[in-house]
Amino acid sequence: MWTDEEKDGLPGDAKIDVTYTVNDRNQLVIEHGATCTAPGVLNLTNHSYWNLDGRV
Numbered sequence: 001m002w003t004d005e006e007k008d009g010l011p012g013d014a015k016i017d018v019t020y021t022v023n024d025r026n027q028l029v030i031e032h033g034a035t036c037t038a039p040g041v042l043n044l045t046n047h048s049y050w051n052l053d054g055r056v
Contacts, residue, residue, distance in 0.1 A: 001017075003016065014035070014037070016033075018030065018044075
């Protein structure tokens with residue numbers, strides 16, 4: 001994902017990468033990182049919700 005400085009109000013542009021992997025222990029691993037063109041604060045998080053019960 002690419003954020004644009006002018007569009008998103010950040011001090012620079014940012015390239016954000018997120019990788020979802022299921023490892024050999026059947027664990028979901030979420031890795032995220034970013035490369036920015038200017039100094040600033042960027043807090044990356046995940047807000048996934050899982051229905052493990054199967055009921056809607």
